[in-house]
Amino acid sequence: MPRTPTTVTRPPAEHQAPAPDSDLFLQRTIDALSPHIAILGEAGEILMVNRAWREFTRGNEPEATEAGLGHKYLDVCRAAAGIDDQAWQIHEGITALLSGGRSEFHLDYGIDAIEGRRRFALRATRLAGAGPTRVVIAHEDVTQLERADDRLRHLLIQHHTQEDETRRHLARELHDVTAQKLVAACLLIAKADRVIGDDEPAISKSIAEARTLMEESLSEIRSLSYLFHPPLLEELGLAAAMRAYLDGFGQRTAIAMQAEIASDLPRLMRAAEMAFYRVLQEALGNVYRHAKSPVVIVRLYRHEAKTRLEVEDRGIGITGAMADGRLDPARAGVGLLAMKMRMEQIGGDIEVRTGAGGTRVCAVLPDRAWAGSLAPVSPARK
Ligand SMILES: Nc1ncnc2c1ncn2[C@@H]1O[C@H](COP(=O)(O)OP(=O)(O)OP(=O)(O)O)[C@@H](O)[C@H]1O
Ligand SMILES: [Mg+2]
Structure with missing residues (x-):
């Protein structure tokens, strides 16, 4: 039996998707994305921007025409209020992209926009290929x-x-x-x-x-x-309290403890000593619970006007580190994030390095964090 011919209803021409390699297709694609996007040509001139870019420019720079199209991107950046101090970094990054020196560039920055202070993450990527150089810049709010x-x-x-x-x-x-x-x-x-x-x-x-x-x-x-x-922390200071804690920890866990604690450390303010002590407890707790390490090396010393506490193990390491072994504590669990918060609260920080050979958690406190508003505690404090 002959088949009834089917009728294909085509959408009207204006609703048809443009050809995938056309400028219109590209324009519609970037218009559908929420970051503010600009595409630069070989000389850094703005060739195309998306809807989010145009709307943001219209809101914040009503006098700007065509959202900067045809202008040099770096000139547009310099004109934007509040990021002048970062303009040189953007300049270096974009210049390196255009000259082929690098293929990606990231920068987080803040600007004073009409609706208040806003933070943006800038990501610029050079598109490699046979055609002319193009750089895609996305500013994500x-x-x-x-x-x-x-x-x-x-x-x-x-x-x-x-x-x-x-x-x-x-x-x-x-x-x-x-x-x-x-x-x-x-x-x-x-x-x-x-x-x-x-x-x-x-x-x-x-x-x-x-x-x-x-x-x-x-x-x-x-x-x-x-x-x-810990009463020793108040009375005798961090070094003595740490020695006592490490002795007890070694006995309770059968993990071999090596303590390298400098003998000439000045007393720190109470909050700083407590923060270091809590980091020690938390880091040792992690070694005990996660590392499978037979040994822990704990160092407390001063170097380049900073007090440093290191807790190093020879265990299995933490997954998720960068290629050079650094791990962002804010992206690990709550314990490591809490250590970071504690140190940041007193003007310090936490650095974590990890790999197949083990993990080193380092709490750092620069002298300047407690030399000014936070007075050091006199050794006579009881
Ligand atoms: N020294 C270490 N060796 C191996 N893995 C570790 C070490 N320290 C942390 N980890 C891994 O990193 C994860 C995050 O550690 P974190 O201290 O932030 O959280 P947690 O110990 O799981 O929980 P919490 O500390 O809140 O009880 C752990 O679950 C563990 O998998
Ligand atoms: Mg933990």
């Missing part, structure tokens, strides 16, 4: 992301402050109240034991067991109180 990041940082800092306060409070309660009551109970029980003497061996046995349990609880409460708020 990352203001919301940055705000969310700032809020997260603020919350984490608040969380740390509250956590330190709660720990200090708990440590004091445990040490001054609960432990003292247990000591008193032990004394009373010892007295009862003496009164009973050898007359009631069954009761004496129970009393002896109760005493053992109470002494164990007392020792647990003291270690807990020490962990929550």
